[in-house]
Each structure stands twice: as C-alpha cells, then as structure tokens.
Amino acid sequence: MSIKCASLFAASLLSLSFASTVQAAVPLAAPEARFSLSDVFSPELSRQGMVVSEEDIASRIGAEVLRNGGNAVDAAVAVGIALAVVLPEAGNLGGGGFMLVHLAKSNKTIAIDYREMAPGKAHRDMFLNADGSVDRDELARGWTGIGVPGTVAGLHHALEKYGTMKWADLIKPAIALAKEGFVLKPAHEESFARAQSRLGRNAESKRIFLDPEGKALPFGTKLVQADLAWSLTELAKEGPKAFYQGEIGKRLIADIQANGGIMTMDDLAQYKVVEREPVRGDYRGYQIVSMPPPSSGGVHLIQMLNVLEAYDIKEWGLNSAQTIHAMIETERRAYADRSQHLGDPDFFKVPVSQLLSKKYAETIRAQINMQRATPSVLVQPGDLEGYESPQTTHYSVMDKDGNAVANTYTLNWSYGTGLTAKGTGILLNNEMDDFSAKPGTTNAYGLVGAEANAVQPRKRPLSSMTPTIVMKDGKVFLVTGSPGGSTIITTVLQTVMNVIDHALNVQAATNQPRFHHQWRPDWVRFEAGFSVDTLNALTAKGHLIQIGSPLGTTESIMYRDGVFHGAADPRRAGGGAVGPEHLQYSW
Structure with a gap:
C-alpha cells in the first residue's frame, strides 16, 4: 500500500472511530481497537533534506x-x-x-x-x-x-x-x-x-x-x-x-x-x-528548545518534562495506566499554572525561570498521588513570586x-x-x-485566563502553539509541532516522549493514540485506540474519561545517522513528507 493510499485508508478508519463521544465514569466494555496505524505507515526517508506539512502540494x-x-x-x-x-x-x-x-x-x-x-x-x-x-x-x-x-x-x-x-x-x-x-x-x-x-x-x-x-x-x-x-x-x-x-x-x-x-x-x-530567546530544557540527555511567551507551549512542555523525568516511564511502558496517570496529573498542574502566570512578556512579567526550574518540578511531583487522581478543584496555580494561544497548522x-x-x-x-x-x-x-x-472565564477552547492575558492595545494574545526542536549532542534530532488549540502542548509532549522514552521512529510516534487534560474541565479526552483495561484502570483511579475526536496533527522530522525521517500525521488526509531527491512529479 502506498503512503498516500494508506493515509486515505487510515483517515477513513479514524473518522469512523471518532464519530461518537462517550463519557465514562464506569468500567468500559467496548472491544479494544486492533487496527494500528504503526502497522501501516513508515517514515519518508531522505538524505538531502525534508519538508513535512499538512498539504502535499505545499510540501x-x-x-x-x-x-x-x-x-x-x-x-x-x-x-x-x-x-x-x-x-x-x-x-x-x-x-x-x-x-x-x-x-x-x-x-x-x-x-x-x-x-x-x-x-x-x-x-x-x-x-x-x-x-x-x-x-x-x-x-x-x-x-x-x-x-x-x-x-x-x-x-x-x-x-x-x-x-x-x-x-x-x-x-x-x-x-x-x-x-x-x-x-x-x-x-x-x-x-x-x-x-x-x-x-x-x-x-x-x-x-x-x-x-x-x-x-x-x-x-x-x-x-x-x-x-x-x-x-x-x-x-x-x-x-x-x-x-x-x-x-x-x-x-x-x-x-x-x-x-x-x-x-x-x-x-x-x-x-x-x-x-525572542527560545526557552530551553533538558530531558534524559536531550535538549528541548521551544517557543517562549507569548506562547505558553514551550514553557509548559519543558515544565511537564521536568516533572516526568523522575518517573520510570520506559519501564512502565507506552500508554500504560501508570504512565498515563503520571502524565495526566502533570498536565493538570501545568494548565493550572497557565491560567494564572502566562501572557505577553512585553506587558506582563512572566515567571519563566521559576516555571522551568527542576526545583519547582519537584514541588509539583510531591503533590501527585500515583494511586489516585487529584480533583482539579483541589489544584491551584503555583504561588510564584517575581513575575518576570480550533484550527492551526504546523510544518x-x-x-x-x-x-x-x-x-x-x-x-x-x-x-x-x-x-x-x-x-x-x-x-x-x-x-x-x-x-x-x-479574566477568570474560559475562551473557545475551555482555557481559563487571568489578568496576565487581559485585552490591551498592541498586546499579543497568549497562545498554545508549540513549535519545538529537540537537540542531541549539539545537532538537531527532532523538529515537531502541531495544531489543536489547547491540545497542542500535550500533543507535542506525547510525540517527544514517544520518541525519547519509548524509542519509536517518528512515524510510529506520530501514529500513537493521544489523550489530553487541561485542568478545567476536569475530564480526560482520549482518542480511540487505547486498551479498555487501561481506561478502566484510570477510571478506578478517579479519572473521568471521554472518548472523542482526533487530537492534533503533528508534522515532524527526525534526523538520525545522516538520514532525514519525515512523518506527516495521518489524522488529516492529504499531508506530505517530501525529500528533494524524491520529487516524482511537480506541484
């Protein structure tokens, strides 16, 4: 099956899988999905460079x-x-x-x-x-x-x-x-x-x-x-x-x-x-470089990776209940901080260094109970002193x-x-x-904002966009990002962790089912494709589960051993990962 045909095939299956939304507070009994996108797709490879976008013509x-x-x-x-x-x-x-x-x-x-x-x-x-x-x-x-x-x-x-x-x-x-x-x-x-x-x-x-x-x-x-x-x-x-x-x-x-x-x-x-100067962090020997405010994406991506670095994610396994629980609880607290502390740095002193500190990550970890979900009503933005963004597209x-x-x-x-x-x-x-x-009310994506993001002339609104570059040994290893409104940050987080923690190739990392929690409303949104046993285990921990539509559309490149690996997200049919030596026909 060609990549293009596979993309259309997978997109059709995805659209059927995500057609309904089910909220679950009791054990689920639906059969586990057997179709795996990872079985259908492999990255596009090139030695001359790579372009990945949501539209093949543009790529x-x-x-x-x-x-x-x-x-x-x-x-x-x-x-x-x-x-x-x-x-x-x-x-x-x-x-x-x-x-x-x-x-x-x-x-x-x-x-x-x-x-x-x-x-x-x-x-x-x-x-x-x-x-x-x-x-x-x-x-x-x-x-x-x-x-x-x-x-x-x-x-x-x-x-x-x-x-x-x-x-x-x-x-x-x-x-x-x-x-x-x-x-x-x-x-x-x-x-x-x-x-x-x-x-x-x-x-x-x-x-x-x-x-x-x-x-x-x-x-x-x-x-x-x-x-x-x-x-x-x-x-x-x-x-x-x-x-x-x-x-x-x-x-x-x-x-x-x-x-x-x-x-x-x-x-x-x-x-x-x-x-602006990018925000930077370290995760398991990789350097994370991302967008600073007025994007909230880079700050909270690194903040969450700081928290999760102390957990044995690889040992727990990809999309296990233990891994997902730790990630949800981390996301819950990062989005609480987003509601209070993020805005346009030209108008508001954003506490970037504190949000990105490993010490603050320790404080967040100390609040997480690995046996039970913490109700969001009990989670408030961190008390940080000295205050120093549905449709989008990424390529x-x-x-x-x-x-x-x-x-x-x-x-x-x-x-x-x-x-x-x-x-x-x-x-x-x-x-x-x-x-x-x-201030204090939600926007179209359900995100809560504060005075830091109030309307002012010439001010730039807060964003969730998270264009990100991951470095290894001083060289670019991964280039990624996604659309998706409030789900952008968690989509990028999962892509980065799928590559680093679970050693997936960039296409397999892209194809894995995704989930999202943003503090409020207090439920976890899942794509179809997760184990029913896993969802039931999360429900037993106190998480409110909702199965819904696709999350994000990453367009990513991994550079490894002199080869560019390009991955267009199959959640939107029509994207393209194209290397210059593989142009079989003109746009």
Whole structure:
C-alpha cells in the first residue's frame, strides 16, 4: 500500500472511530481497537533534506526549493505562503504565528514571534455585554475580533535575516496555484462542510468556498482564487509594504471598518515582528528548545518534562495506566499554572525561570498521588513570586546542512472569523478570542485566563502553539509541532516522549493514540485506540474519561545517522513528507 493510499485508508478508519463521544465514569466494555496505524505507515526517508506539512502540494513546493539550492528558511517561507492557498482553513496571510529557526553553522536557534496584536482601539472590556457576560459571537465571528495580522511580516523577516533566495521567487508557486487553481481533495470538502454556516455568513467567503446554493465545494473541483492571486502578486512586487501600508492593507481596512471593525491603517503600519530567546530544557540527555511567551507551549512542555523525568516511564511502558496517570496529573498542574502566570512578556512579567526550574518540578511531583487522581478543584496555580494561544497548522523543514525550521501559524478557529476581506481573497483571524475577554472565564477552547492575558492595545494574545526542536549532542534530532488549540502542548509532549522514552521512529510516534487534560474541565479526552483495561484502570483511579475526536496533527522530522525521517500525521488526509531527491512529479 502506498503512503498516500494508506493515509486515505487510515483517515477513513479514524473518522469512523471518532464519530461518537462517550463519557465514562464506569468500567468500559467496548472491544479494544486492533487496527494500528504503526502497522501501516513508515517514515519518508531522505538524505538531502525534508519538508513535512499538512498539504502535499505545499510540501513539494518546499522540497523543490531545497532541490534548487535554497535553505530551510527559504523552503519554510515558500511553504507558508503556499498553504495560504491550498489549506485555507489554517494556512494564511491574515493570521500570525511562531517560528523557530536553527542555524547549524553557528549552532544558534532563534524564536521569531509574529503573533497577531490587538488594535490600538482595543480595551479590556470590549467584548462584554451590558450584563457583564462575554459576547462569544462577536469574538468568534465579528469584525472587532480580528487581531492585526503578522504572517506576512513574519515570513518576510525570516527570509531577509536567515534565507538566501528572493521573496518574489518564493511567492511564484502560490500565485500560480491561486490563479490557475488546484483540485480539491476529500479533506477540503469535509473542511468546507464543517465551516459551511460560518463561511455562508460572509458574501466573499461564500463566493469563494461554497457553491451557488451555499453548499461545500465537492472534492475534484478546481478551486481558483483570483482575488488571492492579486494579493500575492502585490506582495511579490512590493513585499510587506503592500500589506501593511499599500493597496492590500487599504482594502482590508476598508472592509473591516465598513462592517464595524476597529482596526486602522495605523495598526497595520505599527505591526512589528519580535525575535525572542527560545526557552530551553533538558530531558534524559536531550535538549528541548521551544517557543517562549507569548506562547505558553514551550514553557509548559519543558515544565511537564521536568516533572516526568523522575518517573520510570520506559519501564512502565507506552500508554500504560501508570504512565498515563503520571502524565495526566502533570498536565493538570501545568494548565493550572497557565491560567494564572502566562501572557505577553512585553506587558506582563512572566515567571519563566521559576516555571522551568527542576526545583519547582519537584514541588509539583510531591503533590501527585500515583494511586489516585487529584480533583482539579483541589489544584491551584503555583504561588510564584517575581513575575518576570480550533484550527492551526504546523510544518517542519530541514536542509542538507542541518538548518531547521519549526513553524506554527494560525487563524485561530478553522477559517478564523470566516470573513474574507473584499477584493483580497484573504481570510481574517479571530485571535482576539485568545485574550481573556473577562479574566477568570474560559475562551473557545475551555482555557481559563487571568489578568496576565487581559485585552490591551498592541498586546499579543497568549497562545498554545508549540513549535519545538529537540537537540542531541549539539545537532538537531527532532523538529515537531502541531495544531489543536489547547491540545497542542500535550500533543507535542506525547510525540517527544514517544520518541525519547519509548524509542519509536517518528512515524510510529506520530501514529500513537493521544489523550489530553487541561485542568478545567476536569475530564480526560482520549482518542480511540487505547486498551479498555487501561481506561478502566484510570477510571478506578478517579479519572473521568471521554472518548472523542482526533487530537492534533503533528508534522515532524527526525534526523538520525545522516538520514532525514519525515512523518506527516495521518489524522488529516492529504499531508506530505517530501525529500528533494524524491520529487516524482511537480506541484
């Protein structure tokens, strides 16, 4: 079975397995799943580099850049722009994200923060109704819920500082895809169908992504995006200036303001990309490098690994009740800390060093009872003094010289607000929902926030995005990341542990079933595929189990013994792991 056919086959089985949601407080009696994704898939291998993304077309564009002499950053920029065309639910020009760039020659890793920012007219209580409740509809679908986009500025910044090729050349493939069209896959039709009601509320989105009757475009249709092709052409000619000061920006702001939005041309002009120092940790002899605040992902990934390092995870076994219990209890406490201590470091002193300390990990371990689950109502954020982010997409790139890019970017929800700015073809984010619209209440992902993440002008909302690079002996060993809202951090955690603790190859590590706990609500979400005996043992310990839909979509690369091992997550059919020497056909 080919990788592509296997991907479609597995995705079909997964969609059937996750069709229902069952909450279990009593022993489960369903038969254990016998199908194992690990039996079907193996990594894509290459000696010349690797590109892994959620869309095979975008991966092939990146691999072609590598084959033509570009480095990992060049390829990452081309992939990011192409995904804005072929993965409209998450690939974007109207959103923002985080990028880790590792430069092999200098052995240096840079964190590039191109997260969206709140407009200048934003204020703390802007999403509260007269009775003090949160206006969820405006946050999710309204024109005031749009953060100032950072994607164009972020990709251009990375290229200018760390790339080798010309901006205009890297945009050409995306222009062709938008202008000439590409054939939709079953995954596109399913995605359009899920977002049909939101896309149908906006005339531009409906015209582009739905048929004349307002139904999802069927797979096999060629999707042409003429307005997006125009925007991309303007970007190729003028660079970011076209977006932040030029005609693209003027069209964006005109449509936003015509519909009651608060963003201005001055907001676009004042947008800035920030380079930050990555957060770093050690886990069983490996160095973990990840994204710092305003991402919460890197901090809590390392915090949880610090706690779990003292347990004999390998001896307990992959997905055993003992292993999962320790991980759940650790996740419970990390997400409690997230609710209180994380925010934009330019506005709030985040206690990073304390959260990452091994001593604090000891304090957390001392609270964990390995025989019983701790009710979340009894778990509070750590008392730390001195205070020093559903749909997203991740892609990973490595080149033959050992340079690496881990990039996660987003519109927040699938298709963001569902609003397309007239005359641009650009979907607009709803990232203002990632702020704490009312401190102490939950956002769309059920995450609780505090004053640290309250709305303020020019502030960046807290994120869960976790682009991560794992190093071994001074060289890149693993590049990974995932979409998934609040589940991103735990998805990356399990991928890293599957590789390090359980010695799985990167595809097997990707394919393993996943689980997630985030402190509140106090239940554990499991994918299908776990042993019923294990779930019953966890229930007996006091965990409330819920079996639900797939968690995350990792796109990962492992570099070992001179070979790049690429793994596209089969949870979304259509992804691709592509090495430059294996390009059998052009994009």
